[in-house]
Amino acid sequence: MHIPDGYLSPSTCAVAAGAMTPVWFTAGRRLRKVVTHRYAPLVALAAAYCFCVMMFNVPIPDGTTAHAIGGVLIAVLLGPWAAVVAVSVALAIQALFFGDGGVLAFGANALNMAFVMPFVGYGVYVSLAGRAPLQSRRRAVAAGAGAYVGLNAAALFAAVELGLQPALFHTANGTPLYAPFRLSQTIPALALAHLTVAGAVECALTIGVVTYLQRANVPLLRLNHRDVPLDDAEAHDRRLSENARRRGRGRVALLVFGIGALLTPIGLLAQGNAFGEDAPADLDLHRYHLQSVPNGLAHYAGFWHHALLAGYGFGHDAHPIFGYVVSAIVGMAAIAAVAFLLVALLGRARSRYGPRSGARSVPR
Amino acid sequence: MTTPEWLTRPETRFGPCTCCGRRSKGDLVEKTLAGSSRLIRSAMFSADMAARDGFLQRTDARVKVVATVALLLVVALVHHVAVVIGLYAAVLVLGVVSRIPCRFLLTRVWCFVPLFTGVVVLPAAFSFVTPGHVVVPLGTWFGTPVGLTSQGLTTAALVVTRVATSISLVVLVTITTPWPRLLAALRALFVPRAFVVVLALAYRYLFDLLNTVTDMYEARKARAPRDHDVARSRAFVAATAGATFGKAHALSEEVYLAMVARGYAGQATAIDRGRIACADVYVFAAAVTIVVAAMGVDHVLH
Numbered sequence: 001m002h003i004p005d006g007y008l009s010p011s012t013c014a015v016a017a018g019a020m021t022p023v024w025f026t027a028g029r030r031l032r033k034v035v036t037h038r039y040a041p042l043v044a045l046a047a048a049y050c051f052c053v054m055m056f057n058v059p060i061p062d063g064t065t066a067h068a069i070g071g072v073l074i075a076v077l078l079g080p081w082a083a084v085v086a087v088s089v090a091l092a093i094q095a096l097f098f099g100d101g102g103v104l105a106f107g108a109n110a111l112n113m114a115f116v117m118p119f120v121g122y123g124v125y126v127s128l129a130g131r132a133p134l135q136s137r138r139r140a141v142a143a144g145a146g147a148y149v150g151l152n153a154a155a156l157f158a159a160v161e162l163g164l165q166p167a168l169f170h171t172a173n174g175t176p177l178y179a180p181f182r183l184s185q186t187i188p189a190l191a192l193a194h195l196t197v198a199g200a201v202e203c204a205l206t207i208g209v210v211t212y213l214q215r216a217n218v219p220l221l222r223l224n225h226r227d228v229p230l231d232d233a234e235a236h237d238r239r240l241s242e243n244a245r246r247r248g249r250g251r252v253a254l255l256v257f258g259i260g261a262l263l264t265p266i267g268l269l270a271q272g273n274a275f276g277e278d279a280p281a282d283l284d285l286h287r288y289h290l291q292s293v294p295n296g297l298a299h300y301a302g303f304w305h306h307a308l309l310a311g312y313g314f315g316h317d318a319h320p321i322f323g324y325v326v327s328a329i330v331g332m333a334a335i336a337a338v339a340f341l342l343v344a345l346l347g348r349a350r351s352r353y354g355p356r357s358g359a360r361s362v363p364r
Numbered sequence: 365m366t367t368p369e370w371l372t373r374p375e376t377r378f379g380p381c382t383c384c385g386r387r388s389k390g391d392l393v394e395k396t397l398a399g400s401s402r403l404i405r406s407a408m409f410s411a412d413m414a415a416r417d418g419f420l421q422r423t424d425a426r427v428k429v430v431a432t433v434a435l436l437l438v439v440a441l442v443h444h445v446a447v448v449i450g451l452y453a454a455v456l457v458l459g460v461v462s463r464i465p466c467r468f469l470l471t472r473v474w475c476f477v478p479l480f481t482g483v484v485v486l487p488a489a490f491s492f493v494t495p496g497h498v499v500v501p502l503g504t505w506f507g508t509p510v511g512l513t514s515q516g517l518t519t520a521a522l523v524v525t526r527v528a529t530s531i532s533l534v535v536l537v538t539i540t541t542p543w544p545r546l547l548a549a550l551r552a553l554f555v556p557r558a559f560v561v562v563l564a565l566a567y568r569y570l571f572d573l574l575n576t577v578t579d580m581y582e583a584r585k586a587r588a589p590r591d592h593d594v595a596r597s598r599a600f601v602a603a604t605a606g607a608t609f610g611k612a613h614a615l616s617e618e619v620y621l622a623m624v625a626r627g628y629a630g631q632a633t634a635i636d637r638g639r640i641a642c643a644d645v646y647v648f649a650a651a652v653t654i655v656v657a658a659m660g661v662d663h664v665l666h
Binding site for chain 2: 004005007009010024028038039040042045047052055056089092097099102103171174175176180204207208212213217
C-alpha cells in the first residue's frame with residue numbers, strides 16, 4: 001500500500017498533503033496538551049514501534065508469511081491522534097531511508113495509513129467494544145475487527161487515489177500519465193489483496209497483541225483505557241457505585257424540587273398581573289398608546305382553546321386557590337416527567353457514544 | 365574506520381521492499397532476523413557512504429533537499445520517457461562523482477522496480493486496460509484486435525522509469541547526507557520542530573528496538589526447534605510484538621528522564637547548520653538548470 005513516487009500526479013500529492021496538514025496540526029496540538037514534554041519520546045518510540053511492527057513476519061496458513069502495518073494497534077494502545085503522528089513518522093523514515101513509499105507521495109500515504117486507517121479502525125473498535133471490561137475477549141476481537149476494517153478502508157482510499165489518475169491525467173491520444181488503471185480495476189485489485197491476506201494478517205496481529213497485553217501487561221492497555229473496568233467484577237462494583245452516586249444526586253434534586261413546590265403558594269400572595277401576560281381583552285390600550293388591540297395579537301392569542309387548567313384554575317374562577325395548587329402540582333409533575341425522559345435519553349447516548357463507552361484516547 | 369565488507373554484504377534472497385501484503389516462503393524467525401539485520405546493514409552502509417569525500421557529500425544538506433524536491437517534481441511533471449531516462453542518467457552520474465558504487469545504485473533500484481512496479485504496470489500495456497493503437501497484436505476478441513498498445517507501452521515505460529529515477533534520487537541524497545545534517549536541513553526548510561525532533565528520536569531508537577526484537581527472535585531460535593504450527597508461531601509473533609511495545613514504552617520514559625536530566629525543557633535545538641558556501645550556490649544553479657532544461661526539452665518534444 002506504500003505508493004511510490006511516479007504513480008500519483010503532483011497535484012494529487014499536493015491535495016493529499018493539504019488534507020493531512022490540519023490533521024497533523026491537530027494531532028500535534030492534542031498530544032502536546034496531554035503528554036506535555038513527554039510528547040517527543042513517547043511518540044518517537046511509538047513511531048519506532050510502528051516501524052518494528054512492519055518488520056514482524058506473521059505466519060499465514062499456506063506456510064508463507066506477510067506483515068502488518070499496525071496503525072490501528074497503535075490507535076488502540078495510545079489513541080488515534082498518537083497513531084497519526086507515529087505512523088506518519090514511520091512512513092517518513094521508510095520513504096527517506098529505505099525507499100519504501102514516495103517522498104512526493106508522502107502526504108497520500110500518510111492520508112491512507114496514518115489517518116484513515118487509525119481513525120476508521122478505532123471507530124470500529126470503540127463501537128464494537130462498547131462497555132466491555134478491559135480483559136474481555138470482546139475487546140480483543142473488537143480491536144482485530146477494527147484493524148481489518150481500518151486496513152481495508154486505507155486500501156480503498158489508495159485504490160481511489162490510484163484509480164482517479166487515468167481519468168484526470170492523460171495525453172490527447174489517451175495515454176495515461178501516471179497510474180494507468182481505472183477505478184474499476186484498482187478497487188477490486190486492492191480489495192482482493194487486503195480483504196483476504198493483508199486484512200487477515202493485520203487482524204491476527206492486533207488480536208494477538210491485545211490478548212497478550214490483557215494477559216501479561218494490563219497497565220499498558222490502561223494507557224488509553226483509564227475509565228474502563230478491568231473485569232466483570234470491577235464492572236459490577238463500578239455499576240453499583242455509579243447507581244449509588246446517581247441515587248445521591250437524585251435525592252438532592254428531589255429536595256430542591258420539593259422546596260420549590262412548598263414555596264408555590266407564595267404566588268397566591270402576589271398582587272396584580274405580570275407584565276406581558278395580560279389577555280388582549282384586559283390590555284390597558286391607553287397606557288401603551290394604542291387605539292385597538294393589534295391584529296396579530298388578537299388573532300394568535302386565541303388560537304389554542306384546549307388548555308386543561310386555563311388561567312391556573314378550573315375556569316370561571318371556581319375554587320381559585322385549590323385550582324392554583326392543583327395546577328402547580330400538575331405542572332411540576334409534567335416538567336419532572338420531561339426532565340426524567342431527557343436525562344434517560346442523554347444517559348443512554350452517553351453510555352453508547354460518550355467517553356465512558358469503553359476506550360478513551362490518551363490525548364483528550 | 366569503515367564497516368567490514370562481510371557485514372554490509374547484502375543477502376540475495378531478499379529484495380529491498382517491505383511493502384504491505386508481501387508474502388514469501390521461509391521460516392518466520394529467520395525472515396524477521398534477516399529483515400532486522402538488513403535494516404541495520406543498510407543504515408551502516410549509509411553512514412559509510414555519507415562519510416566519503418564525494419561531490420554530494422560536500423554539498424550543503426539544505427541545497428540537496430531543495431534540489432531533490434525540485435527534481436522529483438520535474439520527474440513527475442515531464443511526459444516523455446526519453447526525458448525521464450535523461451534525468452536518470454544524470455542521477456547515476458551524480459552517484460559516480462559522489463563515489464557511490466554504481467552497482468549499488470543499479471541493484472538497489474532494478475532489483476525492486478521490475479519486481480513490484482514492473483509487474484504491477486505490465487497489464488497496463490495491454491489493450492484491455494489501456495485502449496489505443498495496437499502495435500503488438502496478440503489475437504482478436506469478438507472481432508476487436510487485442511495486444512500491446514502504444515499508449516499502454518508508453519504509460520508502463522513512463523511509470524517504471526519515473527519510479528526508478530525517483531527512488532535513485534532519494535536514495536542518493538539520503539545516503540550522502542549524515543542523518544543530523546538532513547534533520548537540520550529539514551528544520552531550516554520550515555518543517556515543524558516537533559516533527560523533526562520526533563523523527564530524530566524515532567530513527568535513533570528504532571535500532572534499539574530492532575536489537576530487542578532480534579534478541580527475542582534469536583533466543584527463540586536458540587531454544588526451540590523450528591516450529592511449523594501456524595497458530596503457535598502467530599502467538600509467538602503477537603507476544604513478541606506486545607513485549608516490544610512494553611519495552612518501547614519503558615524506553616520512552618527512560619529517554620524522557622535522560623532528556624530532562626540533560627536540561628530538556630520542551631525545546632530541542634538543532635545543530636549548527638553552517639553557512640551556504642559558494643560551491644553550494646553553483647550546485648543549486650546547476651540543479652535549476654537541469655530542471656529548466658528538462659522542462660524545456662519535454663515541451664519541445666510535446
